[in-house]
Amino acid sequence: MNTIVCLGGGYGNMRFIQRILPKLPSGYTITLVDKNPFHGMKTEYYALAAGTKSEKNVRVDFPDDDRVNIVFDTVSEIDIDRNRVILENQTLDYDMLVIGLGCEDKYHGVPGAEEHTYSIQSLRESRATYESIGDLKPGSTVGIVGAGLSGIEVASELREAREDLHIKLFDRGDRILPMYPARLSAYVKRWFDDNDVEVIPNSNIVKVEADKVYNNNESHDLDLAIWTAGVQPVEVVRNLPVEFGPGGRVVLNQYHQVPGHENVYVVGDSAALKHAPSAQVAEGQAEQIAEVIEDILKGKALPEEMSDIKMQGILGSLGSKEGFAYLKERTVTGRIARMLKSGVLWMYKLGNN
Ligand SMILES: Cc1cc2nc3c(=O)[nH]c(=O)nc-3n(C[C@H](O)[C@H](O)[C@H](O)COP(=O)(O)OP(=O)(O)OC[C@H]3O[C@@H](n4cnc5c(N)ncnc54)[C@H](O)[C@@H]3O)c2cc1C
Structure with a gap:
């Protein structure tokens, strides 16, 4: 069990890789597949579409680490019965798989x-x-x-x-x-x-x-x-032979594994979780997946119960000067909320570069 393949370099898998790398025993490698050559910060795509930010502002580089092999390709099919992923240009075998391919319009x-x-x-x-x-x-x-x-x-x-x-x-x-x-x-x-x-x-x-x-x-x-x-998981995920819950999202056990295929994890927008899909949830879930995989790789028993994913609230912008937030059951509006949002974005970029 030494190849972990991560499909999609979005919020979920970026956080997963960040958390698992320091814990990865020697001899293990990670292969990250994405159709884009960098992590796209989807939470900022509204500004890209409106033309107020250039694409360079919404990109973050993928991790630069000898143990991470980046594959620039598109996933066409996931064969969970054969532990294999079919990409447009090659086929990859995996020991563990973390599917984080996000969602598309519904x-x-x-x-x-x-x-x-x-x-x-x-x-x-x-x-x-x-x-x-x-x-x-x-x-x-x-x-x-x-x-x-x-x-x-x-x-x-x-x-x-x-x-x-x-x-x-x-x-x-x-x-x-x-x-x-x-x-x-x-x-x-x-x-x-x-x-x-x-x-x-x-x-x-x-x-x-x-x-x-x-x-x-x-x-x-x-x-x-x-x-x-409205959104739904991407087609490759919708085609999986698994159980789907509300919103067409993949039903998982408490360790975020696909029941019957416990070496396969689903993170982010494609996963059926208690909370509505968001980057925040994807990151919280990714941290738990990293903990579970660390325990498995070290031969430790998994916790009897996983804790709830902690949610901080929401932050939204209204143009470049105003915004709104609902954090710890408190409403914040105006310039302060906008500054908070910019600060979170800045921290995110800093933490990933
Ligand atoms: C305009 C907008 C604003 C948002 N604002 C917020 C916010 O303020 N806070 C918040 O928490 N959430 C926000 N969200 C939601 C958030 O962006 C998503 O919930 C989050 O991106 C989900 O993370 P993920 O890891 O599941 O997938 P994503 O971050 O979407 O990553 C999926 C990755 O998979 C890759 N991929 C997809 N299909 C394939 C394929 N077939 N082959 C190869 N690669 C593929 C993509 O290139 C991408 O890199 C916002 C969303 C939008 C659209």
Whole structure:
């Protein structure tokens, strides 16, 4: 058992590798496979799409360590019965596997949504979104479907990037971020009102065409639509012969292993966990996976019960100057929240370089 293959160099596997490396017994190696030549900081893709950050600002190098072999390739299939991963250009055998391939958009069967909306779920898609936004004529209308954290951040960043655009944010709820205190929702809504972003509550997009979305019974003319209304594990993971839980995520045992294939772990957005998927959860889970694998490699018994993954809260930006946070059950808004977010980002880059 001496080859650990990590699929996807996202938040989950970056943290896993960082934590396991100091504990890795000699003779063990890690192979990290990603279709990008660097770790893309997905939490910042909204700024890439809006054009307020360049791609260089949202990249982090993969670990530079003799025990880590980086493979720049795309995963086509995972054969968990044969302990083998099929990439576009080669096949890899593994002793242990950590799948951290993230997620992609889920369109909930809405006709035209996949064909006619832009995405911010991958680097390539965010680049395409950025280019098309750049081509929009002055005064064009952009619709953002979904007012979760990513929809809010795209809408506000776009407002700062292009003052001339009409921006419509289609929100499914009757208030923005209904799971957080009303004060936080009211603050975000006020920012949108003050900055001329139209928030449309109780939205239900039922159809998308090249130049229109249909919201309940009303149609809205749009020059460009961005989809931020749901995610699901990537197709390679959806094709695994395993049990799937809510949101199509892989059901795991308490050690984050695939039941019946205990040498296979799933980290991050593809894993069915108690918490909604986020970079924060992916990192917390990755730390636990590193602890479990360390125990296994050292021949130690696994703990009877794993502790809960600790959540810190949320941090969101409203352009470059304002933001909001819900941390330890406290709401923070304004410039301080924005500075906190920038600080977390800075620390993240520092910790990974
Ligand atoms: C705009 C936006 C804002 C967000 N803001 C926050 C936030 O503030 N806080 C927070 O906690 N979370 C936030 N999230 C969510 C967060 O980004 C994800 O939950 C997190 O990235 C999941 O980490 P992961 O390791 O599962 O996957 P990812 O970080 O998505 O990494 C997956 C990796 O797999 C690679 N990959 C995928 N398919 C293949 C393939 N077939 N072959 C090879 N490589 C492949 C990708 O290139 C990527 O490197 C945000 C998301 C978005 C879109």
